[in-house]
Every structure is written in C-alpha cells, then in structure tokens.
Amino acid sequence: MAHKVLIVDDSQIMRDVLSKFLSNYNLEIVGTARDGEEAVTMFRNLAPDLVTLDITMPKIDGVAALKEMKKIRSDAQVIIVSAINDKSVVLKALDAGAALFINKPVSEAAVRGAIEKVLGPEQ
Secondary structure (H helix, E strand, C coil): CCEEEEEECCCHHHHHHHHHHHCCCCEEEEEEECCHHHHHHHHHHHCCCEEEECCCCCCCCHHHHHHHHHHHCCCCEEEEEECCCCHHHHHHHHHCCCCEEEECCCCHHHHHHHHHHHHCCCC
16 A cells, blocks of 8 residues: 655645655655645645645744644654754754754755665565
C-alpha cells in the first residue's frame, strides 16, 4: 500500500517540483495546499502519512501548521522544505516535531534521502 503524501507550499512551481520528485516513489499524493490553514484542514480530512511543509506561507506559517498537525495526530511525519536558513527557525520546526529539514532549492537527491530516512529505503 502506498504512503499518502500532502504537499504544502505557497509556490505552485514548488508544489509541481515536489510532486514530480515524489512521483518516482511508491507514494500517493493525496493533495496539495498553498497555505497553512488549508494544509491543516487537508491534513485532518486526508490523514496523510507524510507532509512536505514550507515555513513561509500566508494565513498560518509552517511552524504553526506543524503544531496543529501534531495536535491532530502526534505521529505525523513532516518534512520541512524551506528557503529559510535561520537556525532558530529550523530549531523551532524541529522542536515542534518536524522529522527533517530540507533547504530550498531542493534537489531530487535531497528529496530521495529525506523520503528514505522518514519512510524507509523500500520507497
């Protein structure tokens, strides 16, 4: 059974890039969201196994969205994908429960490594 993935980024280009990279794995992309508010609603309704989550977004930022997702399901696997290089923000995301942090611009190799670390090498 394929793992379900929710992709969250305010950039359509980034959502498309991540969708393309993730399509190479045994994963089902169940949705894409363009802001943190939409992401939390979709997370609640779709129950994804994995979320890729940007930090800088409208309405609710990624760290706040991550905290809400963890309240809904504490075992949520979330990979932060962000251009922010501020260590304090990265630490906030990790403290809030993010599994990993990938810097933008992302490479397919970085995405593959993150997927294998979070979901296992059989992907």
